[in-house]
Structure formats: C-alpha cells, structure tokens
Amino acid sequence: MLNYPARIKLGHLPTPLEEMPRLSEALGGPRLFVKRDDETGLATGGNKTRKLEFLLADALEEGADTVITAGAAQSNHCRQTAAAAVKCGLKCILTLTGSDPGVWNGNLLLDDLLGAEVRFVGDVTWTGLLDVMAGVADEVRAAGGRPYVIPVGGSTPVGATGYVAAIEELMEQLKEKNLNIDHIVFASSSGGTQSGLAVGARAFGFGGQVLGISVASKVDDLMGVLEQLSNDTARHLGLDLHFSRGDFQVNDDYLGAGYGKPAEPEREAIRLLAQTEGILVDPVYTGRALAGLIDLIRKGAFDKDETVLFWHTGGTAALFAYVEELRGF
Ligand SMILES: Cc1ncc(COP(=O)(O)O)c(C=O)c1O
Structure with a gap:
C-alpha cells in the first residue's frame, strides 16, 4: 500500500x-x-481525470480559487480541467495555442459550456505556455485571486x-x-x-x-x-x-x-x-x-x-x- x-x-x-x-x-x-x-x-x-484527482486536491490545499492551464484548441486536458474546476467550485482559465477558429466544436465547445474563460495566445511552444500562464497567474493575483497553474497535460x-x-x-x-x-x-x-x-x-x-x-x-x-x-x-x-x-x-x-x-x-x-x-x-x-x-x-x-x-x-x-x-x- x-x-x-x-x-x-x-x-x-x-x-x-x-x-x-x-x-x-x-x-x-x-x-x-x-x-x-x-x-x-x-x-x-x-486520462486527465486521474491526474486531476491529485492536482485539484493540491490546488484546494493551497487555497486556490482559480485554476489556470494550457494546451491546444482541442485539448482534452483543458476540457477535463474545466469540468474538474466546476466540480470543485473553482474558476478556470484556459490559455490555448493558436487563434480563435471561429467555429467552436469538440472540446472547445465543451470548454465554453463548462464556463471556462478561454484565451487564445497565438503560436506559443509548450514550454512558452509556462510563461504565458505565469503572466495570467500574476493578473489573477493582482485582482485579489489565488491562482493554481497546471502545466500542459497535467504532467x-x-x-x-x-x-x-x-x-x-x-x-x-x-x-x-x-x-x-x-x-x-x-x-x-x-x-x-x-x-x-x-x-x-x-x-x-x-x-x-x-x-x-x-x-x-x-x-x-x-x-x-x-x-x-x-x-x-x-x-x-x-x-x-x-x-x-x-x-x-x-x-x-x-x-x-x-x-x-x-x-x-x-x-x-x-x-x-x-x-x-x-x-x-x-x-x-x-x-x-x-x-x-x-x-x-x-x-x-x-x-x-x-x-x-x-x-x-x-x-x-x-x-x-x-x-x-x-x-x-
Ligand atoms: C486522449 C489522450 N490520450 C493520451 C494523452 C497523453 O497523455 P500524457 O500527456 O500524459 O502523455 C492525452 C494528453 O493530452 C490525451 O488527451
């Protein structure tokens, strides 16, 4: 055990x-x-649900009120994070690579239905997304919030x-x-x-x-x-x-x-x-x-x-x- x-x-x-x-x-x-x-x-x-059971427990222990994560427009990880945040009563901000595709379907539609705040951040590498999320976390803090950043894929x-x-x-x-x-x-x-x-x-x-x-x-x-x-x-x-x-x-x-x-x-x-x-x-x-x-x-x-x-x-x-x-x- x-x-x-x-x-x-x-x-x-x-x-x-x-x-x-x-x-x-x-x-x-x-x-x-x-x-x-x-x-x-x-x-x-x-698969992200299994990771999120531990990640969101950690976020709650840290007293977070906002979860920030990142991925591609069709990220399954982002969609599951958005759903997990809802279940835990947390706000969710998703920073997605590329630009707004206009038609929101698949996971992106679900992100929207789940009430996540979606931000397209352009052509950023997966490591570059860490800096983008750090910036968003600063913004949340400046507004009096408590951010918890989850790297791409929750890995x-x-x-x-x-x-x-x-x-x-x-x-x-x-x-x-x-x-x-x-x-x-x-x-x-x-x-x-x-x-x-x-x-x-x-x-x-x-x-x-x-x-x-x-x-x-x-x-x-x-x-x-x-x-x-x-x-x-x-x-x-x-x-x-x-x-x-x-x-x-x-x-x-x-x-x-x-x-x-x-x-x-x-x-x-x-x-x-x-x-x-x-x-x-x-x-x-x-x-x-x-x-x-x-x-x-x-x-x-x-x-x-x-x-x-x-x-x-x-x-x-x-x-x-x-x-x-x-x-x-
Ligand atoms: C459906 C699906 N399978 C597999 C993976 C890969 O998992 P990992 O990023 O932990 O390697 C992902 C990750 O985004 C996924 O969404």
Missing part, C-alpha cells in the same frame, strides 16, 4: 477492464483487452501520481479476473501517463511491458521527459525507485504528418475498433496509438498466446472537430 498525497474523488473509478474478442479475431492477433479510461467521467472522460509529479494509482487499480482487477497482461500499449504525449505507469509498475510489481506510442515527439525527446518525471514522481511519493532511459519503451513510428494531423492509419483504426467492439477512439491520441498497435500486431510483434492491454486514454470529444478528416465519403 502506497502512502498517497491528498486526493479528491472526481472520476468514475475503477474504469472497466474489458476483453475485445472481435478486434482480436479481426486482426488474427493476440488476446486483447481494453482499460476504459475514456469512461472516467468529467464531461466525456479521459507533474502530482499529476502523474494518478497513473501510479491506476496501476494499483489494474493489479486488483487482474487479480480478481485471474488474468495476466504481457503488454500495456497506450498514447504517450506529455509523459505524465507513461511516467505514472512506469512508477506504478515498479511499485506494484506489474511484470509486463509498458509501451507508449508517441503521438507528438521523437523517442529521444520523450525519453528525456520520462526519465526526469518518473524519478521526480517516485521522489514525490517517497519511493526509493530510480529510472533511466533504458527503463522505458517508446515507439515513434506513427507520428505521420505530425501532432493533431490524422490520416489513413488513424481513420482505419477508428473505424475498425468502432465496427468490431463499438468503442470510439479519437483522431489525435488514442486513434494514433491504436493504429500503432494494429500495425505492430500485423507485423507479428506479439506472440499469439500473449495478452495485450490497450489503455484507452479518452479523447473522443475531439472526433467532432475532425469531421472532414474522418468521414468515409
């Missing part, structure tokens, strides 16, 4: 662990399961703790079902999910592989983030665990035309899962990760007698912002 820091209940946990026999049959592949973190709650769910040791706890949840489900998982495969971007899973796997003795399909960064860049964040997360939890680059598995073969630019592999993956299992994945993260998993299965990367878990990290609200790219006619 781990000694977790403060946590508030925001998610519908534990999320279901389901078998995907029809997808497995369609691919002639290994036994496949899915962990339904697309059903964590918070205005259409996703801090506090946030990543959500995925350490997720491994504990999974281990209990595996025990109940008397099931063994050889590989966990999922979408990896700002590194919080993968770092949390890596720390959790060590802390709770998960013996399988943990493979992040990168959706935005080259292996080397993501590895650097994972090494730092995993070590920081372990330290945050008082665990005597140490990580180096060799401890992580990352695949960047599926970056395609770049972040947020789905093409045929994502289209095929989205339709295949929808039409075999009735489950939706998104065009930016989970569709890309699933396309990677499908390709790896077709290339024979897994033995037939192995069991693979696709950890569905959510994002389905973004489907409605990619109508042109996804429609089949």
Whole structure:
C-alpha cells in the first residue's frame, strides 16, 4: 500500500477492464483487452481525470480559487480541467495555442459550456505556455485571486501520481479476473501517463511491458521527459525507485504528418475498433496509438498466446472537430 498525497474523488473509478474478442479475431492477433479510461467521467472522460484527482486536491490545499492551464484548441486536458474546476467550485482559465477558429466544436465547445474563460495566445511552444500562464497567474493575483497553474497535460509529479494509482487499480482487477497482461500499449504525449505507469509498475510489481506510442515527439525527446518525471514522481511519493532511459519503451513510428494531423492509419483504426467492439477512439491520441498497435500486431510483434492491454486514454470529444478528416465519403 502506497502512502498517497491528498486526493479528491472526481472520476468514475475503477474504469472497466474489458476483453475485445472481435478486434482480436479481426486482426488474427493476440488476446486483447481494453482499460476504459475514456469512461472516467468529467464531461466525456479521459486520462486527465486521474491526474486531476491529485492536482485539484493540491490546488484546494493551497487555497486556490482559480485554476489556470494550457494546451491546444482541442485539448482534452483543458476540457477535463474545466469540468474538474466546476466540480470543485473553482474558476478556470484556459490559455490555448493558436487563434480563435471561429467555429467552436469538440472540446472547445465543451470548454465554453463548462464556463471556462478561454484565451487564445497565438503560436506559443509548450514550454512558452509556462510563461504565458505565469503572466495570467500574476493578473489573477493582482485582482485579489489565488491562482493554481497546471502545466500542459497535467504532467507533474502530482499529476502523474494518478497513473501510479491506476496501476494499483489494474493489479486488483487482474487479480480478481485471474488474468495476466504481457503488454500495456497506450498514447504517450506529455509523459505524465507513461511516467505514472512506469512508477506504478515498479511499485506494484506489474511484470509486463509498458509501451507508449508517441503521438507528438521523437523517442529521444520523450525519453528525456520520462526519465526526469518518473524519478521526480517516485521522489514525490517517497519511493526509493530510480529510472533511466533504458527503463522505458517508446515507439515513434506513427507520428505521420505530425501532432493533431490524422490520416489513413488513424481513420482505419477508428473505424475498425468502432465496427468490431463499438468503442470510439479519437483522431489525435488514442486513434494514433491504436493504429500503432494494429500495425505492430500485423507485423507479428506479439506472440499469439500473449495478452495485450490497450489503455484507452479518452479523447473522443475531439472526433467532432475532425469531421472532414474522418468521414468515409
Ligand atoms: C486522449 C489522450 N490520450 C493520451 C494523452 C497523453 O497523455 P500524457 O500527456 O500524459 O502523455 C492525452 C494528453 O493530452 C490525451 O488527451
């Protein structure tokens, strides 16, 4: 049992662990399961809910009245943060890259419905967003408010703790079902999910592989983030665990035309899962990760007698912002 820091209940946990026999049959592949973190709650769910249980507990402990975070216009993280802020009675300011697209759909529509203050900040890098948010925090303070800044993706040791706890949840489900998982495969971007899973796997003795399909960064860049964040997360939890680059598995073969630019592999993956299992994945993260998993299965990367878990990290609200790219006619 781990000694977790403060946590508030925001998610519908534990999320279901389901078998995907029809997808497995369609691919002639290994036994496949899915962990339904697309059903964590918070205005259409996703992986950020687990991180926000710890991040917002931290914000409340600090006495914050305003949460500030950042991302792309279709950020699932921003939408879940907006919903979490509502549940906690906090104000939410979202600083989004780019300019106002005019039509507010997908996650952006939900941000608005959830009452978040949305500010488009132009072409800013993800690190540049930290400065932008610091400026907004100063503004909030000057007006007598108490800001709490959450970096892109909620990928801090506090946030990543959500995925350490997720491994504990999974281990209990595996025990109940008397099931063994050889590989966990999922979408990896700002590194919080993968770092949390890596720390959790060590802390709770998960013996399988943990493979992040990168959706935005080259292996080397993501590895650097994972090494730092995993070590920081372990330290945050008082665990005597140490990580180096060799401890992580990352695949960047599926970056395609770049972040947020789905093409045929994502289209095929989205339709295949929808039409075999009735489950939706998104065009930016989970569709890309699933396309990677499908390709790896077709290339024979897994033995037939192995069991693979696709950890569905959510994002389905973004489907409605990619109508042109996804429609089949
Ligand atoms: C649907 C979805 N999947 C996966 C990820 C990646 O998670 P992380 O940023 O923790 O690597 C995100 C992050 O924005 C996401 O929205």
